[in-house]
Amino acid sequence: MALVRVKNLSRVFDVSKPWLNRVIERRPKAFLTAVSEVDFDVEPRSTYALVGESGSGKSTIGKMLVGLLKPTSGVVEIEGIDLASETDAAKIDAIRSDIQMIFQDPYASLNPRWRVKDIIVEPVASRGGKTEGLAERLLEQVGLSVQDAGKFPHEFSGGQRQRICIARALASEPNLIVCDEPTSALDVSVQAQVLNLMSDLKDDFGLTYVLISHDLTVVRHMADRIGVLYLGRLVEEAEPEDLFNNPKHPYTQMLLAAAPQMDGFGREVQPPEGEIPDPINPPSGCAFHPRCPIAQDICRKKRPDMRQLNGIRVACHMAE
Amino acid sequence: MADPVLSIRDLSVEIPTRHGIVRPVDGVSYDIAVGEILGVVGESGAGKSMAGNAVIGLLNPPAHISKGEIWLNGKRIDHLTGDAMRRLRGKEIGMVFQDPLTSLNPLLRIGDQLTETMLTHLPISRSEAEKRAVAALEEVGIPGAAERVNSYPHEFSGGMRQRVVIALALCAEPSLIIADEPTTALDVSVQAQIIALLRRLCRDRGTAVMLITHDMGVIAEATDRVAVMYAGRLAELGPVRDVLTHPQHPYTHGLMASTPLASQGKSRLHQIPGAMPRLDAVPDGCAFNPRCPHATDKCRQSPVPRVSNGQAACWYPLVEEKVI
Numbered sequence: 253m254a255l256v257r258v259k260n261l262s263r264v265f266d267v268s269k270p271w272l273n274r275v276i277e278r279r280p281k282a283f284l285t286a287v288s289e290v291d292f293d294v295e296p297r298s299t300y301a302l303v304g305e306s307g308s309g310k311s312t313i314g315k316m317l318v319g320l321l322k323p324t325s326g327v328v329e330i331e332g333i334d335l336a337s338e339t340d341a342a343k344i345d346a347i348r349s350d351i352q353m354i355f356q357d358p359y360a361s362l363n364p365r366w367r368v369k370d371i372i373v374e375p376v377a378s379r380g381g382k383t384e385g386l387a388e389r390l391l392e393q394v395g396l397s398v399q400d401a402g403k404f405p406h407e408f409s410g411g412q413r414q415r416i417c418i419a420r421a422l423a424s425e426p427n428l429i430v431c432d433e434p435t436s437a438l439d440v441s442v443q444a445q446v447l448n449l450m451s452d453l454k455d456d457f458g459l460t461y462v463l464i465s466h467d468l469t470v471v472r473h474m475a476d477r478i479g480v481l482y483l484g485r486l487v488e489e490a491e492p493e494d495l496f497n498n499p500k501h502p503y504t505q506m507l508l509a510a511a512p513q514m515d516g517f518g519r520e521v522q523p524p525e526g527e528i529p530d531p532i533n534p535p536s537g538c539a540f541h542p543r544c545p546i547a548q549d550i551c552r553k554k555r556p557d558m559r560q561l562n563g564i565r566v567a568c569h570m571a572e
Numbered sequence: 573m574a575d576p577v578l579s580i581r582d583l584s585v586e587i588p589t590r591h592g593i594v595r596p597v598d599g600v601s602y603d604i605a606v607g608e609i610l611g612v613v614g615e616s617g618a619g620k621s622m623a624g625n626a627v628i629g630l631l632n633p634p635a636h637i638s639k640g641e642i643w644l645n646g647k648r649i650d651h652l653t654g655d656a657m658r659r660l661r662g663k664e665i666g667m668v669f670q671d672p673l674t675s676l677n678p679l680l681r682i683g684d685q686l687t688e689t690m691l692t693h694l695p696i697s698r699s700e701a702e703k704r705a706v707a708a709l710e711e712v713g714i715p716g717a718a719e720r721v722n723s724y725p726h727e728f729s730g731g732m733r734q735r736v737v738i739a740l741a742l743c744a745e746p747s748l749i750i751a752d753e754p755t756t757a758l759d760v761s762v763q764a765q766i767i768a769l770l771r772r773l774c775r776d777r778g779t780a781v782m783l784i785t786h787d788m789g790v791i792a793e794a795t796d797r798v799a800v801m802y803a804g805r806l807a808e809l810g811p812v813r814d815v816l817t818h819p820q821h822p823y824t825h826g827l828m829a830s831t832p833l834a835s836q837g838k839s840r841l842h843q844i845p846g847a848m849p850r851l852d853a854v855p856d857g858c859a860f861n862p863r864c865p866h867a868t869d870k871c872r873q874s875p876v877p878r879v880s881n882g883q884a885a886c887w888y889p890l891v892e893e894k895v896i
Contacts, residue, residue, distance in 0.1 A: 444830035512789030
C-alpha cells in the first residue's frame, strides 16, 4: 500500500488587492491556482521527486503533504489517514510525528538563539517524549560530533547546518520526510556529502522521501520515481531511466534539453521559447500549449487527462 | 594571437581585519582574449567574485588590491582614481550581476536607464540614444521593444529583467563584460536562453566575457576556457574541455566527481572530505593539502607551482584520469 496518496489535490490562493482598491479600480477578485488536480502515490521506502521551475507548485504540494497548508480541494492521505478531515486527535498526533520536513535554507530554518541540542530534540520534547542522549546520538548519525550539542547554529557552516536540520527531522523517528530543495543553498562538494548522508539514512531507518527540487541532476541521482510539474499540474510521472532517456511530454523534453550538461562543450542548443505563463490567468486547455511545438486544436480546448503509457503517466493529448 | 582584452597578473586582494590580514584573492593571473568567454568557477568563498570586483574597481574598503596588475586593452587600470574608473565602468567594462531586480533602478523606466548610460559614455544626441535603446532591447530578444522601453523593471519577468541588464551592460559597447552568476536566480529554461544570448553577443561583437559561476554545467556549455579557484588561488586554468574531462588538480577532480552525473547511476557520490579553509586559516603550502588524497610533505611545506599554460597549481598533477 502506498504511504502517501495524493488525490485530485488543488490549492487556490486569493491574491486580490484589498477591498477598497478593488472597489475604486473596479477589479474582480483574483485567484492564483498554485496546484491543480494533482494525483500521485508514494510507495514506502522510496524517493519520490517533484521537479519543476519556479511557480510550478512543487513547494505548495510539499507544504500540503506535511499539513502546513490546507488543500482547497482533494485529499492527502498519509498511511491511509487524511489529516484535513480526520477527527480522532490521537490518530492525527500519531501521523504528525511520522512526518518531518527539511527546508532549503539552513540559515533560516534553525533558531539562532537555541543550542543545537535543544533544536534537535524539540520534535520529541514538544510531545513530552524522552530526550536523554537523543541529540548526541543523532549528531553522530549525521556525521557531527557529540561536542557540537552545546553549540549555537552560527558556529556551523551551511552543510553542517543542513546536517543539524536532518538530525532534527530524524528525532521523532518519522517514516516520511519531505525535503524542499535540501541542497540548493549548498556548494557541489557539500551537496555530495548531504546527498550521500540522505541515502545512507534512508537505508538505515527505512525512510520515505518526497524530494522537491529544480535540479535535474540531483533528482536523477536520488529519485525512484519523478513527477514533473508545470504551472501547478502534474504533466508526467515516470522512473528516472524512462524520464531521462525517453521523455514523453513536450515540456519534459524541453526541460531536459535546456538543462546544462557537463559534457555539453560548446553545445548549440535551441533555447526554449517563451516563459511560464501567468498562473492567475492560465492558458486554456493544456497549460503548456502556447509554448508547445506540437500543439493542436484539441490542446487549446481540452485539458489532457493523465494517461498510462507502459508505466509512464503523462498528461498530453499527443504523447504516444 | 592578438593582445588580450583583459590581462590580470599576479593579482592579490587584501582585507585588514582585527585578527590580521586576510587575502581573498592571492596571486591570480589570467587573460581573456577578444570574443572569448572565460569561466571562473569555484565554491562560495573561493574569491571568484572578489577577483571580478577588483577588475571593475568595486572592492568595498577596506578591501584593496595589494599586489599585481590589471591591464585592459593595453592600459593599466588597477591604480586608476575613482573618477577615471567611473568613466571606464559601463563604457569599457559592462557588468551583469546575479539578481536582475537589484541591478535596475525601480523608479526609472528601462528606456531612461539605457539612454542615461549611453549619454554618459557616448558622444551622441538624446534622440540617437533613444533609438539605440530600442535597438539594444531588440538585440537581447525583448518582444515589442518599442513599447517596452517605457516599462518599469517590475513589469518584467526575471528572465526579461536579466535581458534588460545585459542590454544595459552592452549599450555603450564595452570590450569586456563581467557576468557574476548571471543565471543563478533563473529557471533552467530561462538560463538556457540567457546563456545562448551571451554566447551570440560575444560571437557577433567580439566582446570578451568573464563568466563567474559555481555551476559546472553552465561552464561546460558556455565557456571557451575555465579558471578553477580555491581559497583565493588559481588551482587550474585551461581549455574547458581539457580541464573538465582530464582535470589535473585533485580539487577540480573532486569537484567534477561530486557532481551527480547520469553515467554514474545511483552509486554513492564522491565526497571531498572537510570544507574549504577559512580565509584567516589557509594552510601552508598548497591550500588544498588537508583535503587532498595525494598530499605529501612537499605539499604541506613548499608553496605550489603557479598555474601556467596547461599546468595546474599542483606538485603531483593527475594524469589520464577521465571523469566524464
